[in-house]
Amino acid sequence: MVEGSDFLGIFNRLSEEERLVMQTVRDFVREQYLPVIREYHARGEFPMQFVPQLGELGLFGITVPEEYGGAGLSYFIYGLAMQELERGDSGLRSFASVQNSLVMYPIYRYGSEEQKKKWLPLLAGGEKIGCFGLTEPDHGSDPGAMETRAQKTDAGWLLNGAKMWITNGSIADVAVVWAKTDAGINGFLVEKGTAGFTANKIKGKFSLRASDTGELVFEDCEIPEENRLPLAKGLRAPLSCLNEARYGIAWGAIGAAMACYEEARDYALSRVQFGRPIAGFQLVQEKLVEMLTEITKGLLLNFQVGKLKDMGTAKHYHISMVKRNNVHQALQIARSARSILAANGITDEYQTIRHMLNLESVYTYEGTHDIHTLIIGESITGLSAFR
Amino acid sequence: MNIAVCVKQTPDTETRIKLTEDQKRVDESDINFILNPYDEFAVEQAVRLKEAHGGEVTVISLGPDRVKTAIRTALAMGGDRAIHLKTEKHPDDPLVTAKALASVLKEGNYDLILLGKQAIDDDHNQMPSILGALLDIPAVTVVIKLEVDGNKLTAEREIDGGHEILEFSMPAIIGAQRGLNEPRYPSLKGIMRAKKIQIEEREVATEPEQLKVESLQYPPPKSPGKIVGDSADAVPELLRLLHEEAKVL
Known part of the structure; x- marks a missing residue:
């Protein structure tokens, strides 16, 4: 076996x-x-x-x-x-x-x-925790339309606006915040406790519950010039960061998928119905085979894009492909695993439903599944379907 | 302090063990090997002593090429040097392993030799004691607490029904038991530091084995558990069964 x-x-x-x-x-x-x-x-x-x-x-x-x-x-x-x-x-x-x-x-x-x-x-060292503020309440997939502004003053910058769905938002010591200036989008390091800066925890989540998600609000928040990231110019800078994170998500999704697959297989081998383990039924075997095949394919994608990343030749659309595919497949695997676990699969006695619910967020954040589809589409046709 | 840690590579505790067809060995084809968990306590103690008193930690392991991974884990936890005693397989006879280790340990003039009280694969529980005899130095095993004061060592060990506290002096051998410490995870930096350490390889001629494994057997399948009830009403019946059937009370 x-x-x-x-x-x-x-x-x-x-x-x-x-x-x-x-x-x-x-x-x-x-x-x-x-x-x-x-x-x-x-x-x-x-x-x-x-x-x-x-x-x-x-x-x-x-x-x-x-x-x-x-x-x-x-x-x-x-x-x-x-x-x-x-x-x-x-x-x-x-x-x-x-x-x-x-x-x-x-x-x-x-x-x-x-x-x-x-x-x-x-x-x-983990002595300080950071967060990243790009997404806004009204601007998700289209961050270029952001409304947060940083206005130049004699002392530095005056920040106004709000950021939404920020992982670690309410626990962070420092926020990397992206805002529009007269010279385009700039990045600022906003420290916890800065006057005019508040962070609120988003409640009522059914997904990523063991993760902090916050809303950042800036009201005439004074930021010294030394807290501006001097080399970040334009939307490319925050997008380059997302590219880094998406790469890690592609690997992470396969980790979640493995956890679900392994749990479902073990369960199927020990759960007896009609006098034999349910793993012996053709429909269950098909599910397990599909799951493991997609995990294997996802791993191979990760290995290849990992090598490209270390060679410095990974393009943003390569990373879109692994993020899009691996998270989508991981979500399908989690759902399939949940169906094998049946009634037991709806409780937190098993980890699968937690992964399944988490992956709904992962499917949406760091570039939605649909946006990644269009990024790859643009890369192979030269035609942008969303800009 | 010049410290040696002898480690063994063993199958992962989570591995499903399969036997070879002749039932004399464990089939190694699908096995994930790890650093013997009791040896982790020994490595951790060695590294803590080095951090507190200075000195060097040498990791020594005997076995086929694959044991290098266990050596590398011990180095990533903080070991400084390593010696790999190359053999085709792990001997079945602990005396054979002990003699090969003893010859290397003699050369090293170590103040302290640490190892797990036993390996989780063959469970012989012999290595600390045999090494003590071969090197003619104190060997204290099943140790859960160790204190060093200059040349003097105080060790607390588990014995049947209680604890025993022993005083002795270096050089000495310590067999580590669970509870001695909480072993650290190798950090990413530690792993990269370990990568740069050259493992010294030595071919060893092992003596003929006086002890041979005749056959291995799987444990008998566990009989299914019994649910007596799900409320306080079931307690008397549970007590009766524990007393009369399971005979544990």
């Missing part, structure tokens, strides 16, 4: 250190995170006690050079880490995605030397 989710032995290609990173994160999630996730999911909170440990493990700033407190590792390793974190919960991977790709990456790529030295080591 083939155990686990690696049907084709794809992980046998990993180097020793890649395997060790994957195993370490997997062990951490299984031994530390999974025993408590049910409780935090029910409460609708992120388990904050893990933040220092995630920092110690080196899971923040994985690709950031060591001189700034990062681990200086490959995008491939970053991907493997995201896969294993999301095997635990999309909320855990989201936390790491935001810290790595949406906060540390823009500071590293677009920040001044002072900003890098000040923030990156603190973020890497």
Whole structure:
């Protein structure tokens, strides 16, 4: 019998250190995170006690050079880490995605030397938490139409507007906020406690419950010039950050899919109906086969795009393909796994429904499934269907 | 402090074990191997002692090429040097392994030699004691607490029905038991640091084994559990069954 989710032995290609990173994160999630996730999911909170440990493990700033407190590792390793974190919960991977790709990456790529030295080591160690403010209440897929404004003053900038659906929004110490200026879109580091800046937790979520989602409001919020990201010019800057995060999501989605598949297979082997395990029924086998085939294909996509990313040749539409496909398939796998678990699958005794509900968010955030379809469509026809 | 940690690579506790056709060995084809969990306590203790008192931690492992992964894990947790004693397979006879380890340990002049109290695969529980005899130094095993004061060591160990506290001096051998510490996860930086450490390879000629595995058997299938009831009314019946049938009370 083939155990686990690696049907084709794809992980046998990993180097020793890649395997060790994957195993370490997997062990951490299984031994530390999974025993408590049910409780935090029910409460609708992120388990904050893990933040220092995630920092110690080196899971923040994985690709950031060591001189700034990062681990200086490959995008491939970053991907493997995201896969294993999301095997635990999309909320855990989201936390790491935001810290790595949406906060540390823009500071590293677009920040001044002072900003890098000040923030990156603190973020890497988990001493400070960041968030990323691009989406607004009325502007999701079309961020270029944002209404948040930053007006130049003698002392710096005056920020006005609101950001919505911000992961880590209400727990962050620093927000990377994108706003329109007379010279186009700029990025600002807005620190917690700045006068005129408030963050509210979004309640009533049925998805990503163990993750903080907030709304950021800026009312005549004064930001010093030294908190502007000097190298970020135009919408390309925030979009480049999203590209980083989407890459990690493609890996993470497969991690969630593996968790669902493995749970469903184990359940099907032990659940007896009509005198035999339900895994022996053709309809159940078909579901399991479809699930494992899609996991295998998703893994192969991740391996290829991971290599492209490390070679520096990954295009945004390559990343759209892996994000779009892998999240879509992961959601289908989660639903299929839920159907195998049947009535047991609707309770949090099993992890599948938590993953299934989480993946509804993942399907929408960081570029919706539909927008990624149109990005790929544009790349192969030269015709934009949405701009 | 010059510390050696002897580690063994064992199958993952979550692995479903399959036997070879002759039922003499475990089929290794689909097995995920890990650092023996008891050895993790030994590595962690060694690294903590190094962090507190300075010195160096040398990781030593005997076995086929694949054991390098376990060595690398121990290095990623904080080991500094490593010696791989290359053999075709793990000997069945603990004495054979111990003699090969002892010859390397003698050369190293270690103040302290740490290892797990047992490996979770063959469960012999012999290595700390045999090494103690071969090296003619104190060996204290099933240790849950270890204190170092200069050359003096104080170890608390589990014995039947209680704890025993022993004092002895270095050099000595410690067999680590669960509870000695909480082993760290190798960090990403630790893993990359470990990658740069050259593992010293040595061919070892092992002696003929005096102990051979005749056959391995799967544990008997577990009989299904019984639900006595789901309210307080079931407690008397549960107590009766635990007393009369299960005979655990």
